[in-house]
Amino acid sequence: MLLPYLRAQKEIPGVFGMRHIAISLGLIAAVTAFTAKSSFADGIDDKVQLCSGCHGENGIPQEKSTPIIWGQNEGYLYIELRDFKSGARKNDQMSAIVADLSKQDMKALAAHFAGLKWPNTAQPSPSKDITKQALTVIGSIGCTSCHLDQYQGDGSTPRLAGQQSGYLQKTMADFRDRSRGNNPGMSDLLNAAQPADLDPIAQYLASLTVIGGGQ
Ligand code: HEC
Ligand code: HEC
Structure with a gap:
């Protein structure tokens, strides 16, 4: 040449x-x-640092009411960031965080966290009675038709297996009273459960293994 x-x-x-x-x-x-x-x-690195402040340096959140986002499904992570930004889903902490994010940032953050390994929080299996109560409600409502057989979800449907029990309970209660209003279908479904069912369901789902998660 x-x-x-x-x-x-x-x-x-x-x-x-x-x-x-x-x-x-x-x-x-x-x-x-x-x-x-x-x-x-x-x-993006700076923003990832910011997220770690609450969602955890190693993927395990500081508070029980904060969700695990490492290894969550990418489409779902993006939709939640988008909904916090539009106000369709309300949370004081997250609304402040997303205010400065562009669509491109949110896509990049969703891809980043989806690519990390779900942490093992080793949440214990509940007693037989609690498991039975959870399975009865889950079976009658048919949660697995969308969250799939092992509650791993896919695309824009979230993984529930291994999620923090405290967070699951809080967000299901929020769906029920519609203070989490970004998916009215989920609110309707959870209103077919009783308030006393939420804790058993949360404990059961939290104890499940995450396919491909950390050991
Ligand atoms: C000040 C603490 C804090 C910071 C910082 C923070 N989050 Fe959150 N995040 C939360 C809390 C608390 C929730 C649960 C909100 C609720 O209960 O509805 C949440 C929820 C989420 C959800 C929804 C997950 C689900 O399972 O529905 C996503 C996605 C998320 N955060 C991503 C991020 C990203 C990305 C960053 C960094 C850019 C970030 N968060 C920074 C506290 C924080
Ligand atoms: C028709 C499909 C469908 C069925 C059936 C369904 N879900 Fe969902 N669920 C979804 C979708 C989609 C979302 C994500 C909503 C959003 O975008 O915020 C979701 C979100 C959730 C969340 C929030 C997860 C998180 O990280 O914040 C929980 C908890 C949940 N579902 C539990 C259940 C339980 C328990 C049942 C059965 C009682 C159930 N779902 C049945 C589709 C479904």
Whole structure:
């Protein structure tokens, strides 16, 4: 490739000079684009740090009422961030966080957290009676038709297996009284359960194994 240019330089130096400048400009443009791309990545790193403050450095949240987001399904993570931003789902802490996020940031964050390994919180299995109560309600409502056989969910349907028990209970109660209003269908379904069923369901789901999760 270089040889013809060298020859051209000997014959018509002026033209080679022009080409040289054009190539250099091309290189500068490429380097600038690369730098812009890596500063975008740095922006996400800062945001990921922020999330860790509550959702945990190792994927285990600081509070029992904060959900695990490491390894959650990507489509679901994005939809929740979008709903917090639009106000369809309300939470003082999360609303403040998403206020400054662009759609591109939310997509990148959803992909980032979905790619991490779900942590093992080793939540204990409830007693036989509690498990039986949970399974009766789950069976009568048919939760697995959407959350799938082992409650791993898929796409925009969340994984429930291994989620924090305290969070599951809180968010199911929020669906029931519609203070979590971003999916009226889930609210209707959970209103077919009794308030006293929520704790058994939460304990049961929290104790389930996450396929591909941490040990
Ligand atoms: C100040 C604490 C705090 C910070 C910081 C924070 N979150 Fe949250 N996040 C929460 C709490 C609490 C909830 C549960 C809200 C509820 O009960 O409805 C939540 C819920 C979520 C959910 C919904 C999960 C589900 O299972 O429905 C997603 C997704 C999420 N956060 C992503 C993020 C991301 C991404 C960041 C960083 C950009 C972040 N959060 C930063 C506290 C925080
Ligand atoms: C028709 C499909 C469908 C059925 C049946 C269903 N779910 Fe859901 N569920 C969803 C979808 C979709 C979401 C996500 C809603 C959203 O976008 O916020 C969800 C969300 C949830 C969440 C919130 C998870 C989180 O991380 O915040 C819980 C808990 C839940 N469902 C429990 C149940 C239980 C328990 C049952 C049975 C009593 C059930 N679901 C039945 C579709 C369904």
